[in-house]
Amino acid sequence: MSDATPFAPAAPRERAAAALRRLGHAVVGHEADPALLHRIAELADATAATVEQGTARSRPIESMKRRLWEQPPADGAAMSHFPECVVSGQANPMGVAIHVRREGDEAVADLNLGPAFEGAPRRAHGGVVAAVFDDVMGYVLVLYRVPAFTGRLTVNYRAPVPVGADVSVRAWLAERTGRKLLMRAEMTAGEQVLCDAEGLFIAIPPERLGLAPDDQASAVVPDDRTGVVADGGAPRRGQ
Numbered sequence: 496m497s498d499a500t501p502f503a504p505a506a507p508r509e510r511a512a513a514a515l516r517r518l519g520h521a522v523v524g525h526e527a528d529p530a531l532l533h534r535i536a537e538l539a540d541a542t543a544a545t546v547e548q549g550t551a552r553s554r555p556i557e558s559m560k561r562r563l564w565e566q567p568p569a570d571g572a573a574m575s576h577f578p579e580c581v582v583s584g585q586a587n588p589m590g591v592a593i594h595v596r597r598e599g600d601e602a603v604a605d606l607n608l609g610p611a612f613e614g615a616p617r618r619a620h621g622g623v624v625a626a627v628f629d630d631v632m633g634y635v636l637v638l639y640r641v642p643a644f645t646g647r648l649t650v651n652y653r654a655p656v657p658v659g660a661d662v663s664v665r666a667w668l669a670e671r672t673g674r675k676l677l678m679r680a681e682m683t684a685g686e687q688v689l690c691d692a693e694g695l696f697i698a699i700p701p702e703r704l705g706l707a708p709d710d711q712a713s714a715v716v717p718d719d720r721t722g723v724v725a726d727g728g729a730p731r732r733g734q
């Protein structure tokens with residue numbers, strides 16, 4: 496793949512980002528000799544200066560619209576907003592780089608938060624956890640082909656989210672009323688629910704993105720899960 500495709504960056508860019516993320520976690524999570532740290536700083540500054548001589552990059556909105564909203568991914572397929580997304584982009588050297596996939600009408604992410612995302616000792620920072628919830632909920636919008644922005648996000652922190660441990664996030668559409676979409680999500684480690692979240696998203700009128708109103712699929716899904724179907728929405732889960 497080449498850089499000519501804005502949302503499918505060449506492997507070297509993702510490789511560079513992955514190496515820089517690894518270095519960030521290493522510097523935070525390990526002791527290092529001062530001389531080594533000075534060398535890292537000098538190399539990083541020199542490399543940054545070289546990269547900064549290149550042409551500035553930006554995300555073209557037209558490509559983003561076509562890629563995200565024309566066709567939802569197949570069940571089981573991996574999903575990506577854009578390569579530089581700070582939460583799920585694999586080409587962002589400062590990001591979390593979670594991996595998200597579709598499971599039916601839900602978006603599911605598997606992740607392991609490293610030392611650079613530590614808040615309290617051995618615990619992931621709550622703001623990072625909230626960002627992960629927001630991002631995974633955003634992938635549910637892609638499944639229903641409904642562009643929207645976050646209006647409100649509430650997170651219930653039920654247990655510490657450990658650093659360096661495998662956790663999963665699952666998000667789904669609970670109901671929709673007009674332009675308001677209510678999302679719910681859980682973060683788990685094995686069978687333990689570490690935290691859960693509720694997000695209110697406000698749909699963007701499709702014409703603002705140059706999309707025809709009939710380009711968006713209905714938010715109604717089959718009632719194949721336990722729960723109540725809201726008007727124009729999906730079944731409520733666990734109620």
